[in-house]
Amino acid sequence: MAELFIEIFSEEIPARMQLKAGENFSTLMVSGLKKEGLLCENIIYHTGPRRLVFKADIPLKSPNTFEEKKGPRVNAPEKAIEGFLRGAGLAKLSSASIKTDKKKGDYYFTKIEKKGLSSDQIVPEILVSIMNNFPWPKSMKSGESSFRWVRPLKGIICLIDGKLIDCTIDNIRTNRKTEGHRRHGKGLITVKNFSDYCQKIENEGYVMISHLDRKNKILNDAKSICEVNGLELIEDALLLDEVSGLVEWPNVILGHMDPLFLKLPPEVIKLSMRTHQKYFAVKDPSSGNLSPHFIVVSNQTAPDGGAEIAKGNSKVLSARLSDAKFFQKEDMKFNLEDNYAKLNSIVFHKKLGSVRDKSERVALLATSIAPYLDADLEIVKKAAKLAKCDLVTNMVIEFTSLQGQIGAMYYAAQGGNKDIVKAIEDQYKPQGPSDNVPKNPVAIALALADKIDTLLCFWGIEEKPTGSKDPYALRRAALGVVRIILENKLKLNISNILEMAVSSRVNADPCLPELDPSIIDSLLFFIIDRFKVHLRDNGLRQDLINAVLQLGVDDLLSASNRIKSLQSFLSTGEGINLLSVCKRSGNILKAEEKKAELPYGDVDTLTHKRSVELLNALIQARKNIVLEMRNESYSMAMTALSNLREPIDLFFDEVKVNDENLDIRANNLRLLIMIRDTALEIADFDAITG
């Protein structure tokens, strides 16, 4: 085996692309070599701000291969045979073999040996091809060249067992030199092999080539600096990954900010730190509040211990937060409701009017939902009209992801109703699977109405999610509706809500065009589908979900409870046995149904003792089940159903269902139908697979 070592050196690669690029380079290299018969072992790859590094052990030479060459038929003219021998490099015909082919006739063939190539012939070709077609998310040209890379390419090292592999890409010829860190590096570094590289790039170049090492160093140093200062780091894994891609020689520094800024909403401060400045926020461990500090990671150590760097960064943060304070001051010159008229100027979607139009619809829908939640109509209406008013504030224009939170903060500051404040804050919730759902009735009405309106609107213009594309986050909206209903245990009929949404559309000013009923059905189907996915994600069995939902569903909460009860019932021995007798009965019915239409028996003429007992048990069970289902005591309903097990068992043991007497047979089958119908009050047992 020989060691292949490659370093691709370029100007700064965007942090978010580095890890994927390292992985892609390695995968492409390994698969490219494999295709040529060189299997890689001990693969290592690294990425950093200015380099991709790859190392693997590969065979010195690819194995010899044999290529089968098909010749002419054995009775072919001499000329064809001669041509074949010449082409295959054979001296005489006896060196060729004969293959039998009954259809087309026997023919000559031979195996031609292809000598393996040495790895230093194979590697450059693969390297050039990878680099010419590298899958960067965005790439660019530089100078007068047409070669594309993520940023200008500066150098390539390619060594096999320390031997320079010569090739040229975009006027850059491979060599064994690279650069270290811009400030700390001590000139060009000449590299013998991978271990020499690793040692020199760190010791002479001041570059930590491993993303993971940089990450660990940053995290550990940040934690210990915080600890020494009696502070606690607010960890942020995504930011840590990004910052690790911005530095070759990380140095963690604690910065200070003016405590006066702590009067700003903590979300604004954290967002400002994270997105604009890539700082980690720090909190006071005793109070849990933000502390007037931050952690910044610089790309170098400084002779003053980083004092100047800390000072500079803290100034920049001050300027950012001053801006935020300015925005807050400007915004608070007006009451939140003063912004309502301005919502006219924000387009919700070009086919769906302005955000103000949306607010009008949502207000109507939210007030229709309110009575079901015991929420005050006037309060809900007001909340709906205020909900989007923060979209035109300076603060939300600057910090878009804080929509809702900012509106709530301003409304609270102007002494607004607490329920409305909560509703404005929670209207977009839940934002993801781990986000909380709104709990306050006013907030629920608003959050539901907002999402349902959005769904119906986009369904109306045929903008539905397809495959991985869901630009308006409609799946999330539908899941939000499902979760709000389930987690608040709301008795809401989803079809009714959709009807309310349709009439809100019609009654709003200006109203949107009327919808075809098929659109509403399709949306209902979509929501139910998200409901199913949600249940499955929560550990409920697909077959049980189907078994219950096949009976039709409007009330998500009761459907979910039914499925849960069914699943826990079927995990008991009692449940499993009941399922098997129900299935047995169902299977007989199915078999008989196939032969002919089922006869309609008369259970009043039952004669067998066991049949009569079963009939009585069924009548009793059905009565109980219907009652319990109405009370939504699903486990009681299951118990009532399971009381049937003994009479059914006895019936099967002692009664021959397909009696020769056709009247008796009809009566027995009628009993089986009654079993099925009784079970159907709970679920479609035939749909249960396990």
Add this chain to the structure above:
Amino acid sequence: MEMKNKTKSVQSFQGLILALQNYWASQGCVILQPFDTEVGAGTLHPATVLRSLGCKPWNVAYVQPSRRPADGRYGQNPNRLQHYYQFQVIMKPNPVNFQELYLGSLAAIGIDMDLHDIRFVEDDWENPTVGAWGLGWEVWCDGMEVSQYTYFQQVGGLELDIVSGELTYGLERLAMYVQGVDNVYDLVFTEENKINGTPKVLYGDIFHQNEVQQSAYNFEYADTHKILEKFKFAEEECMALLELDIPLPLPAYEHALKASHLFNLLDARGVVSPTQRQEYIKRVRNLTKACASSYLNKENNTKEKAWKN
């Protein structure tokens, strides 16, 4: 520690401009003067937009006063101005050591890169009003953006065969950094001259009133009705100049710039809704694109002529 020869940091605003001009002049750049039409950014100067088209090499550096009416703060915000200065460098084609040349310019204005943390953070630049985009970075010095660094890929809606490297320095911000000043109006514009006794002049002495008055104009008094008419006139004039038998892309482009500035004024007055906003930007982009194509046509024709002769 080894002592290095370090440039003393420039302690005046004009000193900063002079140092940058000297530095880029010594790299072979033409030192141009500002363009005399209001523009929102140094990029819009024809020496960038038009000269980055075509195949002729071009190296230039210049200061450009830039106007962003909506950023006015009546002279009350320590960082935001509706009129400020950008220093712009174009090197076409971008030299292979463009990054090193850029870092050299920071050293030339006295930024001590041992003490300060310089970082190249991804920032892909685009300017929809001139149909231009490129890849590059924001350059951070201790977390502050001190320059925008871009490799142009497209300008005026046209794919570039030869890539220009573009640098834009925000001069006020950079000067505040170098001088260690928190408020832009406290910047030393000109240092006291001890020999003939001329006094120190601050940025605020020169520009504070201008910010106060221009903010009032931009936000309160600009006559939106008339400005809209002027916008239409500039638009028509631009197209008319391009439709001549012998088109005049250079004056046409000036009218496109005027339209762009007038749109910014309307925007600052808050009379442009987001939908209209897109519409206006599209109209300005159409103008600049048309100017770019016409300019390039002319360039190619001249070459054709030269070849025929």
